[in-house]
Amino acid sequence: MSAPALRRLVRAAPLRGVSDRPLCGSGLKRKWNSLLSAVMGNSSCHNALGIPAAKGPHQVGCxxxxxxxxxxxxxxxxxxxxxxxxxxxKPDWVPCREYFNGLADFMKISRSLSERIFNYLFGSYKIPAAYNAPFKPGEKYPVVIFSHGLGAFRTLYSAICAELASQGFVVAAVEHRDESASATFYYKERSEAQPKPPGKRENFRPVSDNLEEQWMYYRPLKTGEREFPLRNKQVKQRADECIRALDLLFDINAGKSVENVLESEFDFTTLENGMDLCRIAIMGHSFGGATVIECLCKEVRFKCGVALDTWMFPLDEEMFPDVKQPLFFINSEKFQWAGNIIRMKKLDSAFIPRKMITIKGTVHQSFPDFTFLTGNWIGRILKLKGEIDPHIAMDLCNHASLAFLQRHLSLNKDFNQWDHLIEGKDDNLIPGTNITIPQSSM
Structure with a gap:
């Protein structure tokens, strides 16, 4: 999401009229309604927007x-x-107001104002999956761990995650607690001197009344702080969190008891022996793409990785030779730059499969769900949409990913029908990159 563009929109538009006089009462209401009309285009457009349903043979639960x-x-x-x-x-796409507050903080805009805009724009959207629906046994499903980007959280890539599940994968979308998510939460224990306040609202009910929600928001750089040490520390923590998530799935698959801190109607014991833990991949977007590479370096159980529009800055180049698994870069046309691509190219190998494609007409936010939830006008302004139809772009991303996963997880599926996409053979794809790399820099 383009923070400066949205900041300009929400700061200026609702507060002043055409004559630049402050508005109040009915004037403010008219101006607010005008902003919402401009933001969404019209009500019929609003109704047509939504996260697309998954297309695979399986129904999807989450x-x-x-x-x-x-x-x-x-x-x-x-x-x-x-x-x-x-x-x-189907669960809400944005689970509660604290996540809206986190997005506002990340974009440096007013929480009170942005909450109204975000709630109007995105508050009614649902994730295309049935919450707590029973697991479908009968086969052992390969596993994907998914890592979100900077300023995101676990629910914002549901179009990708639900599609993978519909095609027969178990997908764990990690919510990172390295202060790179716009918002996340955990719990602390109440002391006996701090009983639970009567009538206190909690977004997620814990199994114990002695636990109290603690929210963690995105940490911006401090004045004078160098960015690399922070991001490098975060990417290492992110990889550790992905590996712990994988460890947890191993325990569940082995029938070990796991205690969910959150009250839940889902029976995790039904997952016993339901996952194929010889076939595991890591996938992520932007900062999550960097997390993919860090995970491949740290954990051999990840057999391959798919890195979406990766932000390479957080990574130590010294660890690149330790990445021994196949890796697939899927890039947008508008986000990448020479320095970033050069770092990707340093992972090239004559012996280990390394692939790269670029989807024409896409922007950095063509991978999260935002691209499906805004009309063309506001989507272009906020750089949430590119020139390509987002459904076409997402299909290309998902199909290319599935073909790559089949090839390197040795799956007995029909995803090889999309093998040509791995090579960039489509009118909407560029093999490799659209960025010109000076020969002297390689």
Missing amino acids: TDLMVGHTVQGTFFRLYYPCQTSEGFE
Whole structure:
């Protein structure tokens, strides 16, 4: 999301009229309504927007799992093939107002103002998965761990995660607690001297009344602080969090008891022996793409990685030779620059598969769900949409990813029908990159 553009929009538009006089009462209401009309285009456009349903043969369920209530615990949203979606609600795309507040802080805009705009723009949207629907047994599903980008959180890539689940994967979308998420939470224990306040609202009900929500928001750079040490420390923590999530799935698959800190109707024991833990991949966007590379270096159980529009800055180049698994870079046309691509190219190998494609007409935010939830005008202003139809771009990303996963996880699927996409053979793809790299820099 383009923070400066949205900041300009929400700061200027609702507060002043055409004559630049302050508005109040009915004048403010008219101006506010005009802003919302401009933002969304019209009501019919609003109704047409939404996160697309998954297209695979399986219905998709999702649930949340938090193991360990402290900040060192593990927290992710799990997507999986489910038995039925009938009678199960689809969860809100943005789970609660604290996440809206986090997005506002990340973009340096007023919480009170942005909450109204965000709630209007995005508050009614649902994730295309049935919350707590029963797991579908009968086969062992390969596993993908997904890492979100800077300023995001676990629910914002549901189009990708739900599609993978519909195609027969179990996907754990980690919510990072390295202060790179716009918002996340954990719990602390109340002391006996601090009983639970009567009537206190809690967004997520913990299993114990002695636990109290603690929210963690995005930490911006401090004045004079160098960015690399912070981001490098964060990417290492992110990789550790992804590995802990994988460890947890190993425990669940082995039938070990796991205690969900959150009250949940989902029975995790049904996942026993339901995952193929010889076939595991790591996937992520932007900062999550850097996390993919860090994870491949640290954990051999990840057999391959898919890195979406990766931000290479946080990584130590010294660790690149330690990445021994196949890696697939899927880039947008508008985000990348020479220095970033040069660092990707340093991972090239004559012996280990390294692939790169670029999707024409895309921007950095063509990978999160935002691209489906704004009309063309506001989407272009906020750089949430590129020139390509977002459904076409997402299909290309998902199909290329599935083909790569089949190839390097040795899956018995039909995803090889999209093998040509891995090579960039499509009218909407560029093999490699659209960025010109000076020969002297390689």
